[in-house]
Amino acid sequence: MEVIPFGDQKAKRQRKQDWKKQNQKGLEETEPKDEKIEAEKLESIYREYWEHARQCVNERIWFTNIYAIIVAAILVFLGGKGFSQPADFVSAFLLASFGLIASLVTFLMIIAVSLGYDHYIVDITMILYYWDKMEFYRRPGKPVTFRKVHRWFFEITIALFATLLVYYASQKTAFLGVFNEHWGVPVLTFFIVFVIIEVLYQCRWEKYSSQCARFKKALRYDFDGKYRKEWSKWFKDPRCGKKTITAEEIQKKVIEDAVERGILLPREKECCLCGKLDWIFWGIDLIYDAFYRIICCKPRKKEKSRKL
Numbered sequence: 001m002e003v004i005p006f007g008d009q010k011a012k013r014q015r016k017q018d019w020k021k022q023n024q025k026g027l028e029e030t031e032p033k034d035e036k037i038e039a040e041k042l043e044s045i046y047r048e049y050w051e052h053a054r055q056c057v058n059e060r061i062w063f064t065n066i067y068a069i070i071v072a073a074i075l076v077f078l079g080g081k082g083f084s085q086p087a088d089f090v091s092a093f094l095l096a097s098f099g100l101i102a103s104l105v106t107f108l109m110i111i112a113v114s115l116g117y118d119h120y121i122v123d124i125t126m127i128l129y130y131w132d133k134m135e136f137y138r139r140p141g142k143p144v145t146f147r148k149v150h151r152w153f154f155e156i157t158i159a160l161f162a163t164l165l166v167y168y169a170s171q172k173t174a175f176l177g178v179f180n181e182h183w184g185v186p187v188l189t190f191f192i193v194f195v196i197i198e199v200l201y202q203c204r205w206e207k208y209s210s211q212c213a214r215f216k217k218a219l220r221y222d223f224d225g226k227y228r229k230e231w232s233k234w235f236k237d238p239r240c241g242k243k244t245i246t247a248e249e250i251q252k253k254v255i256e257d258a259v260e261r262g263i264l265l266p267r268e269k270e271c272c273l274c275g276k277l278d279w280i281f282w283g284i285d286l287i288y289d290a291f292y293r294i295i296c297c298k299p300r301k302k303e304k305s306r307k308l
Helices: 006-082 089-131 146-170 184-204 206-220 231-236 247-261 272-296
Strands: none
Touching: 006 089, 006 146, 089 146, 089 206, 146 184, 184 206, 206 247, 231 247
């Protein structure tokens, strides 16, 4: 058996230790580098989403400014045509029709931009949730929101142009003559159109923004980080059998799971007819609340429902 000198053994052990240190150092350098590249990519995506959300806000402002200029011009022309001698009701009717169409189109564009903003904010919330930094996205509630008042502005202008349209049509139509007999008929028409537009919004488009808000709440109050730990299951490869589900269905799955876990309160289910009637009465009550605040300068006290 060959005997290795002590000095050679020591050098061999030293080389072996150096080799292990180099391999370990290489692994340690590779893993943080990959994590750093992934973090940089995610940060760039995060910035892009914020840029898109800001673009939606700017587009909403641009559309509103253009619409305000158009409405101002239409009202000026309507004043000139309606009060001229003799009054040109045909031109006034056409201008009111154009104002109503422009109001409806701009209203739909604002809804589309607002829903786009909601989608980008949901993506931003998901990245913050993935980073476990949801404490920086609290989003406290406000008694009055710009989004709601902005929607009311377009609903009021739609109701205004619809009322003007019926008024100018009544000047040349016999069966609409009741429109000129009492001042309450145009006012009632205005409020009916306003309520119809508000109910249409609540029944047709509110559910999308409401689902986004509930999804963000589910992520915000998931303190255990269940969806973060099972990220691939919930978000990365969300397949149901052989069918890949959509982003909307993913949100519904998360919301349903959050309701089962007690993170979110369940929503009461109701029949279609009762739901529509409830929205109509809610719209009337909303108008009454607005007038009460304007006249009395304080919110109306609502009685609590009595339990039978």
